[in-house]
Amino acid sequence: MNDFLNTSIEFIKGVGPKRAELLQTELGIFTLWDMVNHFPFRHEDRTTILPISSVQNTEHSIQLRGKIERITKEGTGRGKRLKAYLNDGTGKLELVWFKGIDWMEKKLNTTDQFLIHGKPQAFKGSFNIVHPEVVVWDDASNHTQMRIKPIYSLTEMLKKRGLDNKILSQVTYSIVNDSRFSVQEFLPASILKENGLINLSNAYKHIHSPKSGDDIDHAIHRIKFNELFNLQYKILSRKTEVKMKVKGVVLAQIGTYFNSFYTNHLAFDLTNAQKRVLKEIRGDVKRGIQMNRLVQGDVGSGKTIVAWFAMLMAIDNGFQACLMAPTEILAQQHYESLLEYGEMLNLNITLLTGSTKSKAKKEVLEQLSSGKLNAIIGTHALIEDPVKFQNLGMCIIDEQHRFGVAQRAKLWTQYNPAPHVLVMTATPIPRTLAMTVYGDLDVSAIDEMPPGRLPVRTVHKYKSQFTEVALFAEQQVKAGKQVYIVYPLIHESDKLDYQDLMSAYDNIIRYFPLPEYQISLVHGKLKAADKEAEMKRFKEGKTQIMMATTVIEVGVNVPNANVMIIENSERFGLSQLHQLRGRVGRSAAQAYCIMLSGSKLSNTAKQRIRAMESTTDGFEIAALDMKLRGPGEIDGTKQSGIMDLNLSDIVKDEELLYITRKVVSDLLENDPNLELSGHRGLKEHFQKIMRGKVWRRIS
Ligand code: ADP
Numbered sequence: 201m202n203d204f205l206n207t208s209i210e211f212i213k214g215v216g217p218k219r220a221e222l223l224q225t226e227l228g229i230f231t232l233w234d235m236v237n238h239f240p241f242r243h244e245d246r247t248t249i250l251p252i253s254s255v256q257n258t259e260h261s262i263q264l265r266g267k268i269e270r271i272t273k274e275g276t277g278r279g280k281r282l283k284a285y286l287n288d289g290t291g292k293l294e295l296v297w298f299k300g301i302d303w304m305e306k307k308l309n310t311t312d313q314f315l316i317h318g319k320p321q322a323f324k325g326s327f328n329i330v331h332p333e334v335v336v337w338d339d340a341s342n343h344t345q346m347r348i349k350p351i352y353s354l355t356e357m358l359k360k361r362g363l364d365n366k367i368l369s370q371v372t373y374s375i376v377n378d379s380r381f382s383v384q385e386f387l388p389a390s391i392l393k394e395n396g397l398i399n400l401s402n403a404y405k406h407i408h409s410p411k412s413g414d415d416i417d418h419a420i421h422r423i424k425f426n427e428l429f430n431l432q433y434k435i436l437s438r439k440t441e442v443k444m445k446v447k448g449v450v451l452a453q454i455g456t457y458f459n460s461f462y463t464n465h466l467a468f469d470l471t472n473a474q475k476r477v478l479k480e481i482r483g484d485v486k487r488g489i490q491m492n493r494l495v496q497g498d499v500g501s502g503k504t505i506v507a508w509f510a511m512l513m514a515i516d517n518g519f520q521a522c523l524m525a526p527t528e529i530l531a532q533q534h535y536e537s538l539l540e541y542g543e544m545l546n547l548n549i550t551l552l553t554g555s556t557k558s559k560a561k562k563e564v565l566e567q568l569s570s571g572k573l574n575a576i577i578g579t580h581a582l583i584e585d586p587v588k589f590q591n592l593g594m595c596i597i598d599e600q601h602r603f604g605v606a607q608r609a610k611l612w613t614q615y616n617p618a619p620h621v622l623v624m625t626a627t628p629i630p631r632t633l634a635m636t637v638y639g640d641l642d643v644s645a646i647d648e649m650p651p652g653r654l655p656v657r658t659v660h661k662y663k664s665q666f667t668e669v670a671l672f673a674e675q676q677v678k679a680g681k682q683v684y685i686v687y688p689l690i691h692e693s694d695k696l697d698y699q700d701l702m703s704a705y706d707n708i709i710r711y712f713p714l715p716e717y718q719i720s721l722v723h724g725k726l727k728a729a730d731k732e733a734e735m736k737r738f739k740e741g742k743t744q745i746m747m748a749t750t751v752i753e754v755g756v757n758v759p760n761a762n763v764m765i766i767e768n769s770e771r772f773g774l775s776q777l778h779q780l781r782g783r784v785g786r787s788a789a790q791a792y793c794i795m796l797s798g799s800k801l802s803n804t805a806k807q808r809i810r811a812m813e814s815t816t817d818g819f820e821i822a823a824l825d826m827k828l829r830g831p832g833e834i835d836g837t838k839q840s841g842i843m844d845l846n847l848s849d850i851v852k853d854e855e856l857l858y859i860t861r862k863v864v865s866d867l868l869e870n871d872p873n874l875e876l877s878g879h880r881g882l883k884e885h886f887q888k889i890m891r892g893k894v895w896r897r898i899s
C-alpha cells in the first residue's frame with residue numbers, strides 16, 4: 201500500500217485530531233485506506249435540477265433552482281414557522297421551516313438565486329418542502345454541490361458531534377481525487393477483462409465520487425466482486441489445503457459386510473440418489489485424503505441407510521465407525537435401527553449417551569479402545585474426554601446444526617490418519633449457502649424420495665375451525681393411524697410452556713376421551729428417560745396421539761403417524777414447519793399437515809403458510825426461508841464468521857457468487873500456490889487478507 205493511503209485520517213483537510221478520534225472509536229477508521237473502505241450505502245443524484253412545474257409525488261429528494269419571494273413568519277410559540285416561496289419561472293413552491301428560523305431568515309434574500317434540495321410533499325392541492333437544504337447558487341455552481349452524492353452510514357454519536365454526511369463525503373471526495381491516490385491492482389488483467397471489471401483505483405474513485413450512474417454501477421460491481429472473490433478464496437484455499445495436508449484413513453475395499461448387507465438384508469431397493477451419494481462417498485474414502493462431506497436430503501429421503509453403508513465401508517477395512525446424534529431420542533432411535541442391521545451381520549454395536557450408567561460406560565469405553573466394538577451410536581457423550589477408539593475410520597454426524605464447529609472436530613482431530621467425516625442434514629441448504637458457509641465441504645444431495653411416497657397434503661385452518669380438524673384426526677385414528685399435535689415454545693420458560701401444553705391437553709381429551717384414546721405427552725420438563733418412554737409408547741402404537749412441544753422437531757421416525765397438526769403455526773419459522781411436516785408421510789399412506797393459526801396473521805406468517813401449502817420441496821422452502829429471514833439468520837452463518845460482506849449479499853448476488861467461485865476454483869486448480877509470475881499481486885493480496893484472521897472451519 202502506498203504511503204498516502206497509510207496516512208492517518210487526522211491529517212486530511214477537515215478532520216483534525218478530535219474528529220479523527222471519533223472516526224476511530226465509532227467506525228474503526230484510522231487511515232485514509234480505512235476511510236475509503238467505508239462505502240456509501242446509496243447515492244443521491246444531485247446533478248439534475250427539476251423545473252417546479254414538473255414536481256410530483258416522489259419518495260426521493262429533488263433539486264430546484266430559483267429566486268425566493270415573500271419571506272414571512274407566521275404563528276407563535278410552538279406553531280411558529282418561517283415560510284418562503286421559490287419561483288423558477290415555471291411555477292412556485294412553498295418552503296417551510298419550524299426550526300432554526302432566525303438563522304434561516306438571515307440566510308435567505310430575494311436577490312440571489314438559490315439551489316434547494318429536499319423531499320416535496322403534497323400540501324393543500326400543491327407541493328411544499330419542509331426544512332429544505334438551501335445554498336446560494338453561486339456557491340452551488342461549484343462542483344461540490346452539483347454532483348452525485350454518496351450517502352454513508354453514521355452512528356448516533358457521530359451525528360451528535362457534528363460529523364455528518366456532508367463532512368464525510370467531503371473527506372472521501374478529497375482523498376479519492378488527490379493526485380497521490382492510487383490503489384494497487386491485484387487481479388490479473390485477464391480476469392479483469394473476462395469479467396468486465398474496472399480497475400481498483402477507479403472503483404474506489406467512482407464509488408465515493410461518481411460522475412454518472414454508470415460509474416456507480418461499475419464501481420459497486422467491482423467491489424462486490426472483490427468481496428465474494430475473497431470469500432471464495434478463503435473457503436476454497438482452505439479446502440485445497442485440507443486436501444493436500446490432512447491424511448485420511450484409506451478404506452481400500454468394499455468387503456463382505458457391505459456386500460452381504462446389500463444383497464441379503466436390504467428390505468428395499470436404494471433410490472438412484474442414494475446410490476449416487478454412496479458412490480461419491482466411496483470415491484472419497486479410498487484416496488488417503490480425509491473426506492469432509494455433507495449429505496443433504498429432505499426429511500424422509502433415507503439418509504440413515506446411506507450412513508449405515510458408509511459405516512460398513514470402514515468396518516470392512518478393519519476400522520470402527522461412530523454416529524453422533526444431537527439428542528438422546530435420536531441416538532436411541534438410530535441405535536435401534538442400526539442394532540438390528542448389525543445383528544444381521546454379527547457386528548458389535550452399542551449406544552453411549554449421557555444417561556448411560558457409569559459401570560456400563562466403563563465397559564463400553566474398554567470395548568471401544570480394545571477394538572471389540574465395531575460401531576457406536578451416541579450423543580455428545582461420544583466427544584467427552586475419555587472416549588478413545590482403537591481405530592476410528594468413519595464419523596457420521598446427524599443433523600449437524602445442533603453441533604458446534606469445535607465440538608465436531610473433537611470427534612476426529614486426535615487421530616492420524618484422520619477418520620472420514622460425513623455430516624448429514626435434513627435442512628436443505630440453498631446453493632448459495634452451500635457455496636459459502638458450507639463451501640469447504642463437498643456436498644451430496646439425496647434429491648429423490650423413496651418410491652411410492654405421496655406428497656403430504658397441507659392446509660391452513662383457523663383455530664375457530666378446530667372441531668372440524670379434530671373430527672378429521674379422529675377419522676384417521678379410527679382407521680388405525682396416529683396423529684401428532686405440536687405446540688410452539690412460547691415462553692422461554694419450561695414451566696409456562698408446560699402450563700400451555702396442559703391446558704391444550706384438557707381441550708384435546710374432550711375430543712379424544714380416555715380410555716378409548718391414549719395420548720402421549722412430551723415436553724421440555726420431562727426427564728430424558730420419560731421422554732423416551734413416551735416416544736416408545738407412541739412408536740409401538742400404544743398411544744394414538746402425540747402431543748408435544750418442539751422436541752419432535754428433528755428426526756423421529758414413526759411411519760404409521762400420518763397427521764401432523766401444528767398449533768399456532770404462525771409462530772414457527774418456515775424451515776421448522778417443513779421439518780415438522782417431515783415427521784409424517786413416511787409410508788405409502790396419504791399424510792396430512794394441518795397448520796392452525798389465530799385470525800391475525802402478519803405478512804411474513806402469511807407467506808410462510810402459503811409456501812407450505814404450495815410446495816413440499818425442501819430446497820424451494822429453504823431458499824424462500826432465506827429470503828424471508830436474510831442469510832444472517834440461517835444457522836451456522838453467524839458462527840462461521842466468514843460472511844464478512846459489506847456491499848454484497850449472497851442471496852441477491854447469487855450470480856456473482858457463482859462467477860467468483862468459478863474464477864477462484866480455476867485459479868487454485870491451475871496454480872494452487874499462486875506461483876506464476878502473473879499471480880504475484882494476487883498472492884500478496886491473499887496473504888494480506890488471510891493474515892491475522894482466524895478462520896477455522898466446521899467439522
Ligand atoms: P431421513 O433422511 O429423514 O433420516 P430415514 O433414513 O429415517 O430418513 O428414512 C425414512 C424411511 O424411509 C425409513 O423408514 C427408511 O427405512 C425408509 N427408506 C429409506 N430408503 C428407502 C428406499 N430406498 N426405499 C424405501 N424406503 C426407504
Ligand code: MG
Pocket residue numbers: 503504755
Ligand atoms: Mg434421519
